[in-house]
Amino acid sequence: MKVVIDTDALIGFYRSKRDREAFFEKEGITAYAISVVTYLEFLGGAQPERKKEARKFLSAFRVLPFPSRIFELTVVMASQVQLKKKGSSDILIAATALANGYAVVTRNVRDFENLGVEIVPYNP
Numbered sequence: 602m603k604v605v606i607d608t609d610a611l612i613g614f615y616r617s618k619r620d621r622e623a624f625f626e627k628e629g630i631t632a633y634a635i636s637v638v639t640y641l642e643f644l645g646g647a648q649p650e651r652k653k654e655a656r657k658f659l660s661a662f663r664v665l666p667f668p669s670r671i672f673e674l675t676v677v678m679a680s681q682v683q684l685k686k687k688g689s690s691d692i693l694i695a696a697t698a699l700a701n702g703y704a705v706v707t708r709n710v711r712d713f714e715n716l717g718v719e720i721v722p723y724n725p
Contacts, residue, residue, distance in 0.1 A: 602721070603632040605665065605698040607691075607707035608642040610723040611635060615643075615658055620725050624706075628721055633706075634663040636697040638690050665703075671696045692716065 606614065614621035625633065635643075640659060647655035674696040691709075695716040698705045704719035713720050 602629050603701070603703045604628075604630050604634075604706045604721055605694060605701070605703045606633055606635050606639060606662070607694055607705055607709065607713075608639045608646075609708040610706045611639055611643055611662075613708065613723060613725050615655075617725070624723060624725075628706075630706075630721075632703075634665045634701075634703065635659070636665055636694045637667045638693045638697070640664050642690065665697050665701055667697070668700075671700050674700055688712065 614624075624630075640662075643659060644652065644655055671693070691712040695705060695713055695718040697703075698718050699716075704721050705713050706721045706723050707713055708723050710720055710722050
């Protein structure tokens with residue numbers, strides 16, 4: 602299974618590499634990546650003194666490109682759900698996953714419900 606990792610799950614994996622490896626094995630995850638949105642949220646949330654460490658951690662993940670088809674898919678998805686109930690970042694992450702044939706690993710399952718993307722719950 603190929604997955605895009607949501608920011609909340611990525612934070613959990615940052616805290617424990619052992620948990621990440623065990624989770625990937627348990628779920629049969631063979632390929633993983635992050636979206637540009639997740640990259641920006643993770644790095645933007647890092648404390649200034651930990652930015653270098655955060656960048657090093659992120660270098661282990663493939664960052665999926667953000668071509669125009671993802672924007673078009675995002676517009677379609679946003680029109681199908683109430684944007685107030687779904688954050689635009691979550692819709693962009695879901696669109697990135699869908700456009701690439703990936704599922705989404707997240708701790709916030711509700712954020713991705715009804716977006717047409719397969720969800721892999723991460724509950725450490």
